[in-house]
Each structure stands twice: as structure tokens, then as C-alpha cells.
Amino acid sequence: MKIKRHYLAFVLLSTSAAWSQAADPVVPVVAPTQATDGKTIFQTVCAQCHGNSGEGKVELKSPSIAGMPSWYVHTQFTNFREGRRGHDAADPPSFMMATIAKALQPKQIQAVVEHVEKLPMVVPQGQNREMAEASAQAGLQLFQERCMECHRYNASGEMAFGSPPLLGRQGWYLADQLKKFKTGQRGTHKSDVNGAKMVQITNFFIEDDQMLRDVVAYILTLNPDPAASKETQEKQILEGSPFKDVTAVSQ
Numbered sequence: 305m306k307i308k309r310h311y312l313a314f315v316l317l318s319t320s321a322a323w324s325q326a327a328d329p330v331v332p333v334v335a336p337t338q339a340t341d342g343k344t345i346f347q348t349v350c351a352q353c354h355g356n357s358g359e360g361k362v363e364l365k366s367p368s369i370a371g372m373p374s375w376y377v378h379t380q381f382t383n384f385r386e387g388r389r390g391h392d393a394a395d396p397p398s399f400m401m402a403t404i405a406k407a408l409q410p411k412q413i414q415a416v417v418e419h420v421e422k423l424p425m426v427v428p429q430g431q432n433r434e435m436a437e438a439s440a441q442a443g444l445q446l447f448q449e450r451c452m453e454c455h456r457y458n459a460s461g462e463m464a465f466g467s468p469p470l471l472g473r474q475g476w477y478l479a480d481q482l483k484k485f486k487t488g489q490r491g492t493h494k495s496d497v498n499g500a501k502m503v504q505i506t507n508f509f510i511e512d513d514q515m516l517r518d519v520v521a522y523i524l525t526l527n528p529d530p531a532a533s534k535e536t537q538e539k540q541i542l543e544g545s546p547f548k549d550v551t552a553v554s555q
């Protein structure tokens with residue numbers, strides 16, 4: 305336990321030092337925990353960075369994770385632990401998350417992953433739902449041609465392909481991850497089969513920053529109205545985006 309505490313404190317400190325050159329966020333010091341129930345682990349560890357409802361925090365570049373399917377969260381923990389993600393100290397958000405993933409026992413991970421899945425999805429709003437200088441209408445075509453075969457028409461994900469739901473994530477987070485795939489910060493480890501798919505997609509089909517912003521703007525339209533009832537939200541998710549007319553765009 306002692307070793308782990310030192311290790312965690314050390315890495316978080318060095319992470320914040322590396323980060324301070326860029327954005328200077330206040331990185332919380334997360335104490336290790338012996339807890340084995342998912343809720344306690346979430347509240348004592350994850351909430352520090354992902355927020356009490358799992359809504360994420362822009363200043364830490366932490367995604368909203370509430371309601372994420374357990375298979376995907378589990379895969380990402382394995383990726384973080386085994387160096388497929390978060391291996392590069394020049395990518396502080398990922399590096400930080402990898403440190404946390406490595407500090408937990410497999411039993412604790414299983415418990416917290418199940419808890420995360422049960423949390424109600426936090427629908428992005430405000431700055432989390434905005435993409436500057438982007439056109440959702442322009443992003444529609446790329447999404448339908450290149451993304452929905454794996455992420456589905458409504459971006460709700462597909463376990464069989466290992467492709468996560470893109471609903472509920474903040475626009476800036478989706479954009480950051482696409483950039484990480486494109487620059488090889490994510491998905492280039494030789495055993496990262498699923499990440500490699502996204503490295504290919506971003507390099508072949510997302511030609512520039514404009515396309516990237518447009519496709520994210522489109523994905524954001526697939527989110528339901530945050531003020532609607534749970535029932536209406538579910539209906540809106542099934543219906544997909546209000547921008548539906550792909551032929552009007554492609555002709």
C-alpha cells in the first residue's frame with residue numbers, strides 16, 4: 305500500500321508539472337482507496353476528476369463517463385493499464401487516467417465499472433455541446449458514410465465492433481480524441497486492434513480540422529434535449545439527428 309501511495313502521488317505531481325506548461329489546471333491529489341464497492345470507489349476516486357455525477361470537467365479534460373457501457377469502460381481500463389493508452393507523458397490527461405487505472409485492483413475496477421454503467425447519462429449542454437465554426441449539416445455526410453457503420457446511425461455504439469457510444473460525451477472531448485487518433489497519441493500501440501481502426505479512419509477520411517469539427521458538431525445533434533423527460537430523451541435518441549437528409553447534402 306505504501307509503495308502505491310508514493311507511486312500515485314509521484315505520478316500525479318509529475319503529471320501536473322508537465323501540464324502546467326500548457327493549461328495549468330489544478331490536478332486533484334487522489335488518495336488511494338481500499339474500498340471494494342463501486343459506489344465508494346467512484347465517489348472517492350473518480351468523482352475527483354469526472355465530477356460527482358460523472359459529468360466530466362473541461363479544465364481537467366476529463367470526459368463525461370456516466371452511463372457508459374461496462375464493456376467499454378473495462379476495455380479502456382485494460383488499455384490504460386497495459387500501456388495501449390496513456391503511455392505518453394506529453395499527453396497529460398491520458399497519462400493521468402493511466403496512473404489511476406494502474407493504482408486500482410482488478411476487483412475494484414470490476415465494481416466501479418458496473419457502477420459507472422448504472423449512472424444516468426449526462427447530456428452535454430452549453431460549451432460541452434458547442435463546436436466553434438462548425439456545421440452539423442456538413443458533418444452529416446461524413447458521419448453517414450464513414451462513422452455510422454460502426455457507431456450506429458444514432459452514435460449509440462456497438463459492442464460487437466468495440467465501438468463506444470459517442471452520445472453523452474462533450475464536443476471538445478470527442479474532438480480531442482479524434483486528434484489523438486490522427487496524430488498517433490491514441491491507437492498506435494501494436495496490440496491496440498480497436499484503436500487502430502480509428503487511426504485509419506481519422507487519417508483516411510478526416511482530412512482537416514474543419515471536417516473534424518463538422519463531424520463532431522453533427523454527433524452533438526444526436527444527443528437528446530437535456531431538459532426533456534427520460535422517456536422523451538429515449539425516443540429522441542432512437543430517432544437520431546434532426547439532420548437526416550443525406551441525399552440533399554451529397555447531390
Ligand code: HEC
Nearest residue numbers: 334349350353364365366367377380397398400401404416
Ligand atoms: C486524476 C483525474 C482522474 C481520475 C481520478 C479518474 N479519471 Fe478517468 N479520465 C481522466 C481524464 C483526464 C481522461 C481523458 C483521457 C484522455 O484524454 O485520453 C479520463 C478518461 C477516462 C475514461 C475513458 C473514457 C472514454 O470515453 O474513452 C474512462 C472510462 C474513465 N476515465 C473512467 C474513470 C473511472 C471509472 C475512474 C475512477 C476509478 C476515473 N476515471 C478516475 C481523469 C481521471
Ligand code: HEC
Nearest residue numbers: 450451454465466467468478481482498499501502505519
Ligand atoms: C471500423 C469501425 C469504426 C468506424 C468506421 C469508426 N469508428 Fe470510431 N471507434 C471505433 C472503435 C472500435 C473505437 C474504440 C477504440 C478504443 O477502444 O480505443 C472508436 C472510438 C471512437 C472515439 C473515441 C470515443 C471515446 O469515448 O473516447 C471517437 C470520438 C470516434 N470513435 C469517432 C468516430 C468518428 C467521428 C467516425 C467517422 C469519421 C468513426 N469513429 C468511425 C470504431 C470505428
